[in-house]
Amino acid sequence: MTGDDGVTRAWAWVDHLRTGGTTPWASWSSTGIVRHENHGSGPRDHDLRDGLSRLPGAQQLELLRRLNEAGTVVPALAEQVLAAAPPGRGQPALRLPGVGVTEYGARPVDPADVPADELLRVAAGVLAEHLVSQPPPHPKRRRRLPGRLPWHRAYQVSGNPLRTDAVRAEMTARGRRPGGRNPVVLLLGGTPDRMVADTYAWRILHTATASWRWWIAHRAGFDELPPRANVAAAARHWRSEVDADRIRIVLDDDALPELLGVPALEGPPSPPAEALELIRHVNQVLRVLVDRERHQALLDHDLVPLLAGAEGGRLVVPYAQRRWLKAQARRAYDELTGAGYAVVGDPARLIAEPERDGVIAPADAEVLALAVRTLLRAHSGGQDGHASGGWGDPDRMEASKR
Amino acid sequence: MSAVSTKRVLLHVGTPKTGTSYFQEVLFRNRALLAKSGILYPAERFDAHFLAALDLMRMPWGGLEQEAVGAWDALAEQVRAWDGTAIISHEILATASRPQVERALASLGLGDGTEIHLVLSVRDLARQIPAEWQENIKHRRTFKYARYLEQIMDPDRTSRAASWFWGVQELPDILDRWGSDLPPSHVHLVTVPRKGAKSNLLWERFSEVFGLGGIDLDLDVERSNPSMGAAETALLRRINLLANKVLDPVDYRPLVRELLAHQTLSQRSGSPRLTLPPAVHTWATELATSWVEDLEKREYDVVGDLGDLLPGPPFKHFADPDKPALSQVNNAAIDVISALLVENARLRQTAEDRSSELSEARAALSATFRAKVRETAVRRLDKTVTGQRALNAYRRSRHQRDDLP
Secondary structure, three states, X not given: OOHHHHHHHHHHHHHHHHOOOOOOHHHOOOOOOOOOOOOOOOOOOOOHHHHHHOOOOHHHHHHHHHHHHHOOOOHHHHHHHHOOXXXXXXXXXXXXXXOOOOXXXXXXXOXXXXXXHHHHHHHHHHHHHHHHHOOOOOOOOOOOOOOOOOOOOOEEEEXXXXXXHHHHHHHHHOOOOOEOOOOEEEEEOOOHXXXXXXXXXXXXXXXXXXXXXXXXXXXXXXXXXXXXXOHHHHHHHHHOOXXXXXXXXXXXXXXXXXXXXXXXXXXXXXXXXXXXXHHHHHHHHHHHHOOHHHHHHHHHHHHHXXXXXXXXXXXXXXXXXXXXXXXXXXXXXXXXXXXXXXXXXOHHHHHOOOOOOOEOOOOHHHHHHHHHHHHHHHHOOOOOOOOOOOOOOHHHHHHHXX | OOOOOOOEEEEEOOOOOOOHHHHHHHXXXXXXXXXXXXXEOOXXXXXXXXXXXXXXXXXXXXXXXXXXXXXXXXXXXXXXXXOOEEEEEOHHHHHOOHHHHHHHHHHOOXXXXXXXXXXXXXXXXXXXXXXXXXXXXXXXOOOOHHHHHHHHHOOOOOOHHHHHHHHHHOXXXXXXXXXXXXXXXXXXXXXXXXXXXXOOHHHHHHHHHHOOOOOOOOOOOXXXXXXXXXXXXXXXXXXXXXXXXXXXXXXXXXXXXXXXXXXXXXXXXXXXXXXXXXXXXXXXXXXXXHHHHHHHHOOOEEEOOHHHHXXXXXXXXXXXXXXXXXXXXXXXXXXXXXXXXXXXXXXXXXXXXXXXXXXXXXXXXXXXXXXXXXXXXXXXXXXXXXXXXXXXXXXXXXXXXXXXO
């Protein structure tokens, strides 16, 4: 095959993908050029060198093919993928085998062999650019929430940040903001592995970008629990604000409604590991695209709701950090039980063995599959909706900020 | 290239380790003087073009990227608004992808009557490869030298280190990405002179290509990106193995890269230089020869000599940083400990100074508060007859007390 033939074949494949084709490059033999109205950015009549240099990389092409396999790709999304510049560090635009001859750059790669992490890099970039391109939501007229009534119990919640945010949000929506005179302080604890995993999840939902494995190893290197997962430290803090008998260590979620004087509360959000990993990848791009405030708003109002229905395993502590975590948990247990705080629930939960069934490092292929579904959903205008009331319910996220 | 004739942009996109830090510092320090000569170096801070490059390439960089939001567009807007010559310079731009290059050139006015010149400063691979490994080590990496060489020599280039290396060092590919839309006469290669050339020769070449001759620039700047020896780099790699577990990127930068690498280890002399092993030197020479043959055909403007890209003869003795002389590493480690102690003492002194200042400020605030309370009390008492009587009684008692012997 001549260089001309290869380039022509490649551009025909681009057109095939643009129109929803799913044929892999290795099986693609056509050199027929399909012309289309409105999306003819390919240099069909340009010379060979230009046609070669403007050919999208194998990463972009394979991502578009996988999107086509997963659903209906609107033209705008197809063009966005083909024109995408993969963000951050990674492979350069990879060339297709059998297309043109250049001595430089990385070796040509069959798109089917492009590693999932490279496709994920492109997908995260496209998703981030899409989020940023959306007009900011009109500021909602803030609902006037009912005020606290005299017989409402004054309270404060602290501890597990995912749970704390959820409780504050729901209580605020009921007109029961935290605070008030001489409050009961509810420190929401749990098993040590859940506390650190939920703290990590909360950070990712608040624009952080560190991987789970790095972050937990880093905390272990410091030999201290992250502050939001450290109930003993929280108790110490509140001991200086209120009398010790106002502090409750809450280890039983079912007991919370009664402690707060409400009939029921929703369960804590539990983002699956793959969803967190995708958010983390998108965070890496959003951090350089928008300021922190807009970044948080895009997570709360756009990305997290898109992922609200995602399912999968939860993060568990890697083997290398379990011993450290158990030692930390024992130290916290001794401090809390020694200080005589009231404990609601089984104190043994504070030193429970870390779970083993779960995800230590989300597989790139799984995260990529979720990214593909999320891109399709984002470009469908969210018509297939999200699981309202799920872990990413925007109303809950909004209320938690008040 | 003359300084001012039309609206034009001189875009310097690399490569790293070719004197770019020094060049950028000179431009930054002299930007007011340059502006008087019709040359814009648009930068409010030294790293402005670095931030713009991070923005253009959506590149995370240890948290710095958060300061880069919108930086490229802001830079391009300043350049478009300038009637004259504008200079943009950052070496990580070399790794930009084709779509990023297109965006960059369009934003700077390509096709709108603006004359865009691409400048690439280049150095031979026998010096660039060890220098890039050292840069990796100064950015928290922990792979050994041999492993790094294996990765960059692997034709698949699948590792992150290899992708980055070739992205910023494969000269013909960089020029394909950046130069395809420009006439060859608008592409300028500045070669870094061979070792032993006169010390200001590289600056003279930069000055020529950027049209800085005749401007009385202050060239006495401190900022540079100095190199470390083999033992020092080996030590830093070992420090990374431990420090990475406990240091956040935001702390690594000032403590390890600045304090240990730049201010301490780079200042040492006497330990052997980082060079290429003989077999790799041969491979690098062959590769460089093929590049030079290609570049000679491209009709670019070469400032210097393409022969500078051919590595000199290999060093007689290769000092392997994976098996460094322990005495040299120990001596470097003692310097590091000393630097950390001095820094610690400085920080303690700073903390004590701040504590004293805080105490003084608290005392002053307290005195002001007491005076304010007294003043308010007097004003209120003065408004009523009973209050005036009480005030008079108080003053009489104070007077009598003050008169006591």
